[in-house]
Amino acid sequence: RTTVLNTTYNVGCSGFYPRAYRADKPIKVCHLNPLNRIAWETHRLNRDGMNITSISPRLEAVLRRHFNLAHKLKGKKDEKRSKELRKKHKDKLARGKYKRMRNII
Numbered sequence: 001r002t003t004v005l006n007t008t009y010n011v012g013c014s015g016f017y018p019r020a021y022r023a024d025k026p027i028k029v030c031h032l033n034p035l036n037r038i039a040w041e042t043h044r045l046n047r048d049g050m051n052i053t054s055i056s057p058r059l060e061a062v063l064r065r066h067f068n069l070a071h072k073l074k075g076k077k078d079e080k081r082s083k084e085l086r087k088k089h090k091d092k093l094a095r096g097k098y099k100r101m102r103n104i105i
Contacts, residue, residue, distance in 0.1 A: 013039045017048045017089050018097075030054040034067045037074075045073055049086030 011019045012031040020027065032039040041047035044055045063069060073079055
């Protein structure tokens with residue numbers, strides 16, 4: 001017997017793009033630590049280069065009130081990484097690596 005997780009509640013930082021791509025929309029819950037720079041860049045600042053942001057403007061305003069968060073990627077190294085990840089994810093999409101899953105409940 002198996003249970004399939006409701007993907008609207010299952011987007012974290014590890015494997016963010018495949019999980020966000022496969023998830024049923026709208027995504028209701030994302031797991032991140034706003035004090036973790038990489039987590040913030042992944043969920044809000046388009047670190048993976050695929051234009052998926054999982055934090056709404058309203059939640060961003062609340063988090064910015066309480067934490068000192070970046071407004072853009074830090075430097076050229078991060079921008080280069082973003083471009084490389086975008087290329088990698090687009091290649092995997094073209095090969096059918098990120099198939100959307102059907103919910104079985």
